[in-house]
Amino acid sequence: MGTDLAAPRSLAGRSPQSRNEEGIDVSAAEIDLYLSQLEEPKRTTLQHLREAILSVVPDAEQCISYGLPAFRVQGKVVAGFAAFKNHLSYLPHNGSVLDEVGDELAGYTMTKGSLHFPVDQPLPDRLVERLIAVRLRQVRGS
Numbered sequence: 001m002g003t004d005l006a007a008p009r010s011l012a013g014r015s016p017q018s019r020n021e022e023g024i025d026v027s028a029a030e031i032d033l034y035l036s037q038l039e040e041p042k043r044t045t046l047q048h049l050r051e052a053i054l055s056v057v058p059d060a061e062q063c064i065s066y067g068l069p070a071f072r073v074q075g076k077v078v079a080g081f082a083a084f085k086n087h088l089s090y091l092p093h094n095g096s097v098l099d100e101v102g103d104e105l106a107g108y109t110m111t112k113g114s115l116h117f118p119v120d121q122p123l124p125d126r127l128v129e130r131l132i133a134v135r136l137r138q139v140r141g142s
Contacts, residue, residue, distance in 0.1 A: 028062040031069040041120040042083045048122040049090065053079050055125070056132045065093070078135040079128075082114075089114040090123060090131065097134045104130060 031050065035043050046069075053071050054060065057078065060071040068091065070080035080091035087109070092098060095112045098105060104127060109116040115131075117123055 027064055030064050031062050034069050038083050042088060045088060045119060045122050046081055046083060049081050049088075049128065052123070052125050052128040053132065056129050057136070073136065074139055076139045078139060079132055083119075086119070087116045088119055089116055090128075091115075092131055092135055094135060094138055097131060097138070100134050101127075101130055 035047055035050075038046065050069070054062075057071060057073055060073050060078065063070050063072050063077070065072075065077045065080055068080050068082045070077045070091070070093065072078065077093040080093060082089045082091060091114050093113075098110055098112070098115060105115060115123075
């Protein structure tokens with residue numbers, strides 16, 4: 001991922017389904033912690049992405065996957081994100097998602113497993129919906 005990751009390393013290895021004594025989802029709290037440790041505008045931009053993801057899959061389990069915020073549906077991670085020094089990344093958790101979305105990603109920088117976007121420009125909600133729809137189709141096997 002790179003050495004300029006702007007995230008607390010203490011989140012790696014935590015159980016995605018653990019709850020504290022008050023019954024609060026610890027992973028959602030860990031994502032809150034991840035975001036709280038970011039400077040602006042990264043924090044606000046990724047909070048917008050988190051809300052966009054949850055609007056598409058409201059029942060998704062918020063979790064930490066590979067030390068980064070992620071969202072799980074039917075036991076499979078369907079989306080995630082990360083902050084870096086000079087960009088933010090949307091992580092589809094499957095290398096074929098970005099290829100399938102194709103032309104809709106014109107103007108963005110990508111790797112096989114991440115879509116990079118500016119720290120001060122949230123991904124359009126319709127694009128987030130499309131990315132998650134592709135991944136959900138994969139997870140559901142249709």
